[in-house]
Amino acid sequence: MSYLTLSFALIFVIIPLVLSKTLHLGLEKDTLVAAIRSIVQLLIVGYLLQYVFDAENILYILLMVLLIIGAATQNARKKGAAIKGITWKLVITFITIEVLTQGILLGLSITPATPQYIIPISGMIVGNSMVLSILFLNRFTSEVETHENETELILSLGGTPKQAIHRQLTDSIKASIIPTIESQKTIGLVQLPGMMSGQIIAGADPVQAVQFQLLILFLVMTSAIITSIMLGYLSYPTLFNQRMQMLVGKNNKV
Amino acid sequence: MTDNAAIQFKNVNYSAGGTHILKDITGVFVKGKITTLVGPSGAGKTTLFKLCNGLIPPDSGEIYLHDKHIDSYDPVKLRLGVGLALQDATMIRGSVRNNLALPMELQGKQLAEEHANELMEVVDLDKQLLDQDAKEISGGQRQRLSIARTLVNNPEILLLDEITSSLDRVSKKDVENLIMKINRDYGTTIIWITHSIHQARTIGDYTWVMMDGSLMESGESGLLDNPENNAVNQFVKGEVE
């Protein structure tokens, strides 16, 4: 696609602008900002990737992956503000996911060790892991709050923090993973996954595109479960102190 | 005085949510006796119980259990020895049996059928209830279940927070008799928060009166007949709620 043909795509920015204006929806500014941001951000990523691909330097690949992890952490940490050291817990989780998935992919030669494969797959996996973290942290924070009396009851009867928070923890892990499982059940029936569509449009053999998509789906499934479990087990101890006392909710000092 | 203290407070302060809830509490709960604890809502009674069970730490001051500093106990052992029945009688998800068995399960043990039946009988609950959903039983039944559950660990000290508030007059008497029997038979130290001055006077050997986070008066329960402090006097006569 040339920049000239791409410029025709701006028609699809103008349509919402005109509609918003005539119907007084007040969305003109946001639409414009969104359009400009996507142009700038994606072009930067495109040129950056081209540079990294050409350079074929392992250091650049590493840097890109770290960038991805950094951005994902930045996005997810706000949801876990109540949990001490959430930034590092997220970083550790994302790194584990990345090392594990790439380790299997590269170790078993499922994908070649080139930036063309490593970087986009890392982006997809860590991106998914980020969404899972946000789902998990949202749910866990609210479960802890709603079931504070049960936590207190179990502690008062001589239960450990782990016993006292177990139900909230497993419920939150389950709840955060269910959307991933559900969406995979209907995949391909209504909407083709974005990556697969892209490959087919770019001229790839549909069956091969499907094989690749399946690989990603299974990676997503694994990383989803590992993300929630890891984050859960890293997070719950920070809600208690050494004397097995709850530090959040009613007993909060502020 | 100290060698017959089950629990002793020395200048204990506690605040949460920006509120000074307990103010310089100094006093003793006598070993093997029943101490009743009265005071208007919000006086800090429940908070005091949570300190005794180790659920929360004081901001300043010391708490001693059988003359040993509370922090020198392992938290789990402390809580097994100091049983707490909270006023809301919270239930976990599951059946009545699940709730009754909870203290055992937390220790990795099982509650034997006979033991379960025995406990149900002690608090006058029908065995048929065991397999019902704990959410479905009445407020009064929940309070009895909560008492039974606290008894499972055979604590040396029993902290009872308004455990008869949802019970009718006859059931109240039953629970009072049960607690007095436990106190007599096992020498269990009882500390009982109640809204009823009458209950506090008749059940208690000793009484604490708390108001607005402070311990106003304490001593033998007869003090309720003729409190020295004016505010306490008004409260006892039912003029302050």
Ligand SMILES: Nc1ncnc2c1ncn2[C@@H]1O[C@H](COP(=O)(O)OP(=O)(O)O)[C@@H](O)[C@H]1O
């Ligand atoms: N976490 C908290 N944050 C703010 N205030 C609290 C908190 N816990 C208890 N309080 C306040 O402390 C006071 C004492 O509470 P509580 O111990 O439950 O009193 P009581 O059992 O005597 O009715 C009440 O005014 C209550 O609102």
Ligand SMILES: [Mg+2]
């Ligand atoms: Mg209370």
